Amino acid sequence: MANVLWLQGGACSGNTMSFLNAEEPTVIDLVTDFGVNILWHPSIGLEIGEQVTQLLRDIIAGTVVCDILVYEGSIIEGPHGTGTMNYFCDRPMKDWVKELAAVSGFVVAIGDCATWGGIPAVEPNPSESTGMQFLKKEKGGFLGAGYTSKGGLPVINIPGCPAHPDWITQILVAISTGRIGDVLLDEYHRPKTFFTDFVQTGCTNVVNFANKIDGGFGKRGNGCLFYEVGCRGPMTRASCNRILWNRHSSKTRANHPCLGCTEPGFPHNDLVKGSIFKTMKYLGVLPQEVPSGNSKLGYYMRAGFEKTMHALEVAVGVEKSHSDGSK
Amino acid sequence: MAIKKELNISPVGRVEGDLDVKVYMEDGVVTRAHTQAAMFRGFERIMAGKDPQAGLIVTPRICGICGGSHLYCASSALDTVWKTTLPPNALLLRAIGQATETIQSIPRWFYAIFATDMANKKFANKPLYDEVVRRFAAYVGTSFQQGVVASGRPVEVYAIFGGQWPHSSYMVPGGVMCAPTLKDVTRAHAIMNQFRKDWLESIWLGCSIERYMQIQSWDDLMAWSEENESQRNSDLGLFLRAGIEFGLHKFGQGVGKFIATGTYLHKDHYQKPTIEGRNAALISRSGFYDGKKYHEFDHLQIKEHVNHAWYQDVAAAHPWDEPLPTPLVSQPLEHSDFAGKYSWSKAPRYMDYAAEAGPLARVLMNANPDNLLPHQIYDPLFGDVMEKMGPNIFTRVLARMHEACRLYENIDEWLRQIDLNGEFYIKPEERDGKGFGATEAARGALAHWIEIENGVIKNYQVMAPTTWNVGPNDEKNNPGPIEAALEGTEIEDPHDPVEVGMVARSFDSCLVCTVHAHDQKTGKQLAKFKL
Numbered sequence: 001m002a003n004v005l006w007l008q009g010g011a012c013s014g015n016t017m018s019f020l021n022a023e024e025p026t027v028i029d030l031v032t033d034f035g036v037n038i039l040w041h042p043s044i045g046l047e048i049g050e051q052v053t054q055l056l057r058d059i060i061a062g063t064v065v066c067d068i069l070v071y072e073g074s075i076i077e078g079p080h081g082t083g084t085m086n087y088f089c090d091r092p093m094k095d096w097v098k099e100l101a102a103v104s105g106f107v108v109a110i111g112d113c114a115t116w117g118g119i120p121a122v123e124p125n126p127s128e129s130t131g132m133q134f135l136k137k138e139k140g141g142f143l144g145a146g147y148t149s150k151g152g153l154p155v156i157n158i159p160g161c162p163a164h165p166d167w168i169t170q171i172l173v174a175i176s177t178g179r180i181g182d183v184l185l186d187e188y189h190r191p192k193t194f195f196t197d198f199v200q201t202g203c204t205n206v207v208n209f210a211n212k213i214d215g216g217f218g219k220r221g222n223g224c225l226f227y228e229v230g231c232r233g234p235m236t237r238a239s240c241n242r243i244l245w246n247r248h249s250s251k252t253r254a255n256h257p258c259l260g261c262t263e264p265g266f267p268h269n270d271l272v273k274g275s276i277f278k279t280m281k282y283l284g285v286l287p288q289e290v291p292s293g294n295s296k297l298g299y300y301m302r303a304g305f306e307k308t309m310h311a312l313e314v315a316v317g318v319e320k321s322h323s324d325g326s327k
Numbered sequence: 328m329a330i331k332k333e334l335n336i337s338p339v340g341r342v343e344g345d346l347d348v349k350v351y352m353e354d355g356v357v358t359r360a361h362t363q364a365a366m367f368r369g370f371e372r373i374m375a376g377k378d379p380q381a382g383l384i385v386t387p388r389i390c391g392i393c394g395g396s397h398l399y400c401a402s403s404a405l406d407t408v409w410k411t412t413l414p415p416n417a418l419l420l421r422a423i424g425q426a427t428e429t430i431q432s433i434p435r436w437f438y439a440i441f442a443t444d445m446a447n448k449k450f451a452n453k454p455l456y457d458e459v460v461r462r463f464a465a466y467v468g469t470s471f472q473q474g475v476v477a478s479g480r481p482v483e484v485y486a487i488f489g490g491q492w493p494h495s496s497y498m499v500p501g502g503v504m505c506a507p508t509l510k511d512v513t514r515a516h517a518i519m520n521q522f523r524k525d526w527l528e529s530i531w532l533g534c535s536i537e538r539y540m541q542i543q544s545w546d547d548l549m550a551w552s553e554e555n556e557s558q559r560n561s562d563l564g565l566f567l568r569a570g571i572e573f574g575l576h577k578f579g580q581g582v583g584k585f586i587a588t589g590t591y592l593h594k595d596h597y598q599k600p601t602i603e604g605r606n607a608a609l610i611s612r613s614g615f616y617d618g619k620k621y622h623e624f625d626h627l628q629i630k631e632h633v634n635h636a637w638y639q640d641v642a643a644a645h646p647w648d649e650p651l652p653t654p655l656v657s658q659p660l661e662h663s664d665f666a667g668k669y670s671w672s673k674a675p676r677y678m679d680y681a682a683e684a685g686p687l688a689r690v691l692m693n694a695n696p697d698n699l700l701p702h703q704i705y706d707p708l709f710g711d712v713m714e715k716m717g718p719n720i721f722t723r724v725l726a727r728m729h730e731a732c733r734l735y736e737n738i739d740e741w742l743r744q745i746d747l748n749g750e751f752y753i754k755p756e757e758r759d760g761k762g763f764g765a766t767e768a769a770r771g772a773l774a775h776w777i778e779i780e781n782g783v784i785k786n787y788q789v790m791a792p793t794t795w796n797v798g799p800n801d802e803k804n805n806p807g808p809i810e811a812a813l814e815g816t817e818i819e820d821p822h823d824p825v826e827v828g829m830v831a832r833s834f835d836s837c838l839v840c841t842v843h844a845h846d847q848k849t850g851k852q853l854a855k856f857k858l
Binding site: 090220271 | 335336337338339345347365366367368369370373377378379380381383384385388389390391392394414417435439440443465466467471472475476478479482483485486487488489490491492493494495496497499501502503504505506509514654656657658659660661671747748750751752753754782783822823824825828
């Protein structure tokens with residue numbers, strides 16, 4: 001049994017929408033079968049106005065126990081550190097969060113905005129947004145590097161834009177059923193169970209990656225998106241191709257480049273010219289970022305060899321099977 | 328002597344994002360209301376100076392509920408600047424994305440956001456209350472569970488073509504990223520079919536889609552609901568009876584003027600995207616309805632007012648001519664000065680009028696007798712419903728739910744029209760210029776304006792449906808639609824002002840859009856709308 005309070009700051013509600021798509025378990029299963037008691041949620045909570053304010057006061061006073069504080073959206077500190085660009089229940093949201101985080105059993109940050117600032121924190125960061133315990137790659141964020149909740153853990157970060165519903169529900173179930181001890185966190189406080197493998201693991205284009213065959217938009221299954229259209233699958237840790245989205249799909253399976261949204265710093269390169277759906281390159285040829293676990297030089301040499309070999313094999317008619325697509 | 332009272336409601340809840348409302352009451356009746364959007368992110372500022380395609384990634388993330396709609400606008404706006412060529416398949420797949428997102432929202436909004444209020448104790452003395460609670464109560468209601476679970480199905484189709492929902496960027500200038508196969512199309516048909524069988528026909532209608540689509544007038548609808556037990560006891564049948572019994576047709580009127588930017592660009596009529604050619608290519612038409620007659624939609628008639636929004640004052644201007652907003656210091660609801668600035672939402676006006684956006688505006692445009700072209704939707708039902716009932720909470724809910732059947736049929740037809748031998752994307756040439764893209768998000772008119780200079784974004788302006796609905800007063804101190812709709816509302820229990828929530832929720836307010844894109848707060852003298 002766990003009481004959950006869910007709040008949104010500088011949010012788009014995308015993680016809530018994602019959460020409502022959860023299948024195993026569904027949101028309703030969570031409530032009816034898994035002992036999750038939602039104290040309040042901005043989209044599905046029944047209380048309004050003063051009733052919500054009173055609930056927050058009761059939690060802070062200790063008369064209502066908050067086992068899990070789920071936070072979606074950035075912490076808005078603007079203007080000038082006041083947080084008044086985001087009022088909630090007549091106070092800056094950040095002031096509520098500070099006091100609630102001090103009394104909650106566990107704090108779960110959901111989505112990139114809550115984990116490390118996300119899109120609102122892109123330059124010039126007009127709302128002075130930050131994440132709960134990180135700002136981009138830098139530890140600290142709003143609650144500070146040393147924060148731990150009453151349950152003894154730092155903020156549990158479930159990044160993604162949005163986070164996958166199963167990542168959310170499974171962590172809520174782990175806490176409410178007393179199994180949070182089995183959840184290991186990585187250097188960015190992400191549960192390792194979801195964020196150890198790369199997006200490329202399970203990608204249907206992985207053979208084309210190996211053979212260095214370029215892909216592009218509107219084409220059917222005949223090329224890897226890493227080379228020309230900026231796919232970040234080889235350097236992004238997430239289980240998108242193992243736990244599929246909406247039960248069927250993933251970006252890369254739909255010929256959509258991975259945007260790297262589970263890594264701190266998304267949107268990468270701060271959206272500068274030439275960074276959107278284009279692979280940024282040196283000298284127009286060499287990718288500026290190479291797959292994780294490779295040195296740049298090593299990767300360029302291996303890739304150069306593969307590409308040359310592949311071109312030769314195609315020229316002599318040996319290899320073409322993997323690059324064909326079919327309706 | 329009249330008993331005067333002020334009520335500050337922060338948050339209103341179950342609207343997406345932070346909506347605060349201040350109402351002034353006299354003898355329990357709202358005499359004036361101010362809506363306040365309470366959060367600012369500054370997306371337009373973030374996009375300035377960035378890659379021209381930044382909107383494809385950033386704007387869907389303005390709003391997790393209408394992400395596909397933002398993507399539809401962002402890609403369309405770039406199409407008009409870059410003068411792309413769009414293959415018919417691309418137009419179909421974009422329309423399917425938009426339609427699956429909207430049909431998803433229908434049961435999700437009805438059960439999770441709206442109908443739980445009908446289970447509020449306020450209605451406990453009504454004969455149908457027990458049945459309403461049995462079906463619509465949050466989490467435990469039988470239909471609540473089935474409806475919320477069913478709502479996830481249509482976006483599985485979105486995910487098949489876009490990779491995931493929410494937050495895909497699969498619509499790009501020149502087409503779409505995907506190139507589906509027969510198995511994708513077949514699976515999409517099957518999923519939609521399950522949605523139809525598991526919820527739309529079995530739970531919502533109690534009849535076939537075909538039977539429901541025969542309804543042409545309010546009298547037809549009433550006759551339908553009494554035709555047999557299955558229809559009478561369906562969730563729609565129950566809503567029709569309980570909605571009237573609970574008096575939902577008696578409050579929440581609004582400004583009585585309606586705006587729709589229209590959507591679903593026909594596959595054969597928009598291969599050369601231009602702003603001028605857009606109206607004629609729409610399947611669900613755009614327009615402005617002033618309460619008496621229809622006007623052809625012209626985006627140049629739109630201006631945004633900021634004098635009651637927490638931005639530096641500039642004269643009301645068309646989005647292309649607006650500077651990037653400069654945020655000012657805001658105040659909490661209790662300390663806001665409603666004669667001055669009081670919301671993060673700007674106030675859009677069409678021909679200087681406040682106008683309601685949303686499904687009711689759309690179905691009104693569909694009832695325009697001028698919709699004579701074969702690809703345009705013509706559906707007279709809501710012309711008649713508005714004459715008989717006027718705009719109110721009940722009519723607004725009915726309009727939204729009415730769209731489900733047609734959307735189902737559209738999606739089915741568009742899936743059949745995909746040509747697996749055809750193109751899905753034609754690589755465009757990048758260029759500078761001004762662009763405009765629009766659609767109908769589930770909750771109403773959505774538009775993007777872009778200006779690209781020297782290969783980067785110079786100006787990006789987003790106008791969301793909730794900006795139309797929840798925006799504050801304008802330069803003439805006329806109220807926005809929700810402010811107007813709250814006036815005259817009777818609040819039974821000031822400690823549980825469920826009526827205020829119901830009015831706001833009938834507009835399906837989505838503050839997250841409004842706030843990022845603009846500001847959202849309203850609070851001024853409300854205009855009166857008389858039925």
